[in-house]
Amino acid sequence: MARNEIKASDANVKQDGVLVVEKKTRTATARPPFYKVVLLNDDYTPMDFVVFILKQVFHKQHADAIRIMLEVHNRGAGECGTFTRDVAETKVEQVVAAARKNEHPLQCVMEKE
Numbered sequence: 001m002a003r004n005e006i007k008a009s010d011a012n013v014k015q016d017g018v019l020v021v022e023k024k025t026r027t028a029t030a031r032p033p034f035y036k037v038v039l040l041n042d043d044y045t046p047m048d049f050v051v052f053i054l055k056q057v058f059h060k061q062h063a064d065a066i067r068i069m070l071e072v073h074n075r076g077a078g079e080c081g082t083f084t085r086d087v088a089e090t091k092v093e094q095v096v097a098a099a100r101k102n103e104h105p106l107q108c109v110m111e112k113e
């Protein structure tokens with residue numbers, strides 16, 4: 001709808017023959033952008049470590065952690081969750097920090113939805 005078009009829901013009243021349009025205030029809040037956090041496969045990071053990360057950082061149940069780890073292993077990448085930008089950045093940093101501390105090459109990235 002064009003910006004200045006009068007909506008049926010606007011409260012329209014005539015005062016002295018003049019149409020007065022009382023615009024409804026917008027109440028809907030815009031959804032903040034969300035980011036997918038994605039784990040990438042490599043040939044060296046142990047499967048157990050990836051499962052540990054999925055449980056520790058992404059709060060996955062054991063069965064879900066195994067399923068996501070195998071998806072990454074078989075397909076090359078897999079989604080760990082969707083978060084606001086700050087939370088996604090923190091998760092990526094936590095994964096990469098834990099991986100480097102344990103000398104694993106595991107990569108984790110975020111993608112705008």
Ligand code: TYC
Binds near residue numbers: 040041047072106107
């Ligand atoms: N491909 C790894 C292996 O065979 C396992 C792995 C899974 C690595 C998921 C990274 O994000 C990953 N040990």
